[in-house]
Amino acid sequence: MDESSGQQNQLFDAVDILRRIRNGDTAAEGALVRHFSRGLLLMLVNRSGDTELAADLHQETFIVVLNRLRSDGIENPAQIKPFIWATANNLFINEYRKQKRRNTWTDSDRFNFMEDSGADILSQMESEQSADVVREALQSLPVERDREVLYRYFISGEEKTRICSDLALDPHHFDRVVYRAKQRLKQILMVRLQ
Numbered sequence: 301m302d303e304s305s306g307q308q309n310q311l312f313d314a315v316d317i318l319r320r321i322r323n324g325d326t327a328a329e330g331a332l333v334r335h336f337s338r339g340l341l342l343m344l345v346n347r348s349g350d351t352e353l354a355a356d357l358h359q360e361t362f363i364v365v366l367n368r369l370r371s372d373g374i375e376n377p378a379q380i381k382p383f384i385w386a387t388a389n390n391l392f393i394n395e396y397r398k399q400k401r402r403n404t405w406t407d408s409d410r411f412n413f414m415e416d417s418g419a420d421i422l423s424q425m426e427s428e429q430s431a432d433v434v435r436e437a438l439q440s441l442p443v444e445r446d447r448e449v450l451y452r453y454f455i456s457g458e459e460k461t462r463i464c465s466d467l468a469l470d471p472h473h474f475d476r477v478v479y480r481a482k483q484r485l486k487q488i489l490m491v492r493l494q
Contacts, residue, residue, distance in 0.1 A: 341358045
């Protein structure tokens with residue numbers, strides 16, 4: 301961490317920033333955006349794999365968050381980061397669902413598309429085989445909670461808050477559980493792919 305970002309973190313007072321935003325201070329809104337912007341954008345790029353979509357979701361997240369903070373605020377200033385991340389995650393999930401609904405290809409459209417690109421058939425088969433390997437590795441995780449958390453969060457796209465509630469986890473503990481479960485899954489996959 302460079303000196304300027306260290307100073308920025310020291311200067312960020314969530315209680316003061318949230319109070320000022322509620323009172324209409326646009327400079328406080330800018331300070332909030334600057335403080336959380338980089339990490340949020342990195343998370344969205346990582347999650348979506350699409351920098352343009354991530355940039356759109358990033359902007360939309362701050363629009364939603366700032367509108368909420370201007371009107372209702374939040375009760376616990378320590379929850380501002382989880383609130384921003386949950387908002388971004390919900391927007392990402394909604395965008396993913398919209399894109400799935402927009403996919404109106406008929407079976408013949410898919411067949412015609414695949415005919416035009418023979419190399420894509422091989423790629424699709426490899427992708428399906430890779431998905432099967434990941435599913436099998438996921439099922440072989442020895443800890444049931446690891447399987448459930450990874451499946452619900454990454455495959456089903458459930459909200460973190462709902463999973464935390466169902467499994468009696470706080471958000472920070474959830475992050476640790478997900479990290480460890482992903483590491484265990486990665487080890488299994490590395491062994492299987494050797």
